[in-house]
C-alpha cells in the first residue's frame with residue numbers, strides 16, 4: 001500500500017496489522033524473531049525481555065519529535081510535552097539510584113562512556129581500566145574503539161588463583177601510571193566490585209572514578225547489588241540489560257559535574273535525543289521502582305547461583321567458583337570442548353549464549369546470564385533443568401534434534417508476550 005498525502009489517518013498506537021499490510025516481508029521477520037525469542041532459552045547475559053508498556057512508549061509518536069538540548073532549553077519548538085517526559089525520566093533515575101544528577105539521553109552504553117570521557121578527559125590522557133582479556137569492555141581501551149585510539153589505556157586484571165580483582169595490583173598500576181581516570185566495570189566479572197576500594201585508589205592518585213555499571217545497574221535498582229553512585233564521580237550504565245528498559249544509556253553524577261556531563265552528551269557527542277526512547281526509559285525506571293522489581297532482581301541472582309551450581313555439576317569450571325550477580329562465565333575445556341563448538345551445540349538445541357575470553361587462559365569460555373529467563377518467571381527448579389539440558393547438549397546429546405523440542409517445551413511454559421493473533 002503506497003503511502004500518499006491522502007493516506008487515511010490511522011490510530012497511532014503500535015499497530016502490527018499496519019506493518020503487515022505495508023510491509024509483509026519485514027513483518028514476517030518480526031514474527032519469526034518473536035518466535036525465536038519465545039521458543040528458545042535466551043541466556044545472553046546482556047539481554048532481557050522488556051515490558052509491553054516500554055514497547056508501547058518506543059512505538060509512540062514521541063519518535064517524531066526533534067528535541068536537541070535539554071528540558072526548558074531546546075533548539076526546537078513544540079517540546080513542552082517531551083520536556084515533561086524527559087523530566088520524569090531524570091527524576092525517576094535520580095530517585096532510583098540516589099544520584100544528584102542524571103542524563104537520560106545517551107543512545108547506548110557506549111555513547112554514555114564516550115560522553116563520560118569527553119566530560120572528564122582530554123585526548124591522550126592515561127586511563128586505568130580492566131584489561132579486555134580479563135573482562136573489560138570495548139570502550140575500556142580496545143584499539144578497535146574510540147577509547148583505545150584517543151586515550152592511553154593501561155589494564156588491570158584479576159588474580160590467577162581466585163579470579164577476583166587484585167586491588168593491590170590496581171593500586172600499584174595507579175601509582176605507576178598516574179591515570180586521569182580509573183574505570184571500574186566489566187562485561188563478564190560475576191562478583192561485586194569493591195567500589196570503596198576503587199574510590200580510595202582514585203583519591204590516592206587524584207584520578208576520577210568512572211563506574212561502568214552497564215551490567216549490574218538493574219541489580220542496583222532492585223537492591224540486589226551495591227550502588228556505585230556514592231563512590232563514583234560518574235556512573236555510566238545501559239537501560240536494556242538487567243534493568244529491562246529500552247535499548248539505551250544513562251549517566252549519573254554529582255551535581256557539580258552536571259553541566260560538563262550534559263554538554264558532553266549534547267552537543268559534543270550526540271544530536272537530538274530520541275524522545276520515544278527517553279519516554280520508555282521513564283517507564284522502565286518507574287517499573288524498576290516497584291516492589292516487584294526488588295523481588296525480580298533478587299530472583300535473578302538466586303537463579304544465577306542455582307544455574308552456576310548446576311553447570312559445575314555438569315563438569316564446567318565456573319570462574320570465581322560462582323556468582324553474586326546475573327552473570328556466569330565458565331570454562332568448558334574440562335569437557336574436552338572448544339567454546340565455539342560448545343556454543344554451536346547449544347544453539348542447535350535452542351540455548352543461546354555467548355563465548356568470551358577467560359582470564360589467564362588461552363581458551364575461550366561461555367558467558368551467560370539469567371535476566372531474561374527470570375523475567376519469564378523461571379526459578380531454581382528451571383535453572384537445574386537448564387543446567388541438565390546444557391550438559392546434555394555439550395556432550396552431544398542434541399545432535400539428533402531431540403533437545404530442541406525439550407527446550408521449546410520448557411520455554412513454552414513461561415511465555416513472555418501473548419502470541420500474535422493468527423500467528424502460530
Ligand SMILES: *Cc1c(COP(=O)(O)O)cnc(C)c1O
Pocket residue numbers: 046107108109110111113137139185186187212213214215238248
Ligand atoms: C553492554 C556494555 C556496554 C555498552 O553498551 P552498548 O549499549 O552495547 O553500547 C559498555 N560497558 C559495559 C561494561 C557493558 O557491559
